[in-house]
Amino acid sequence: MTVAETRHEGAAHKTVTVIVDEEPVSGVPRHTTPNEILQLAGIDSATHYLVRVKGRRRDSFKDQGDEEITVHERETFVSVFTGPTPTS
Template sequence: MVVTTTADIQQEKTGGKTVTVTVDGEPVDVPKRTTPNTILALAGIDAGTHYLVRITGRHQHSFAGRGEEEINVHERETFVSVSTGPTPTA
């Protein structure tokens, strides 16, 4: 039985071209043409409880509610994940 993951499908679409981006400070290899949810999955983050934000200088571009939108990513881009769950109080 062959299991096909979202990442496998994305790599097939892009001919295997990947770039290294940073998600929450950790390097992650992702397809150049991908989705925010795929980036989260490759970073080991649950897309059901998080969304992705692209950081460009002082600007933040949120992909909240658009996790399946196809995007182009570039080498050394920076992303952070944001939890959609409740914020704990001290």
């Protein structure tokens, strides 16, 4: 194995801390899925989807929960509930 391959192998297993709904979530693999982030945050991926927040920009992962994404240290996300809303 070359030095470059060793470095790449180490980077693939690196974890970061991201922010989900204003709470830190540690141990998130840099290459992960939105659903895995939700699960690590203790949020049900069957009733929520993830949105990446970058300033005023919002990147929705609705219907893309199992697609791999790359995340960065202290990146910010919010969860969006998709279940029924109660009526009064």
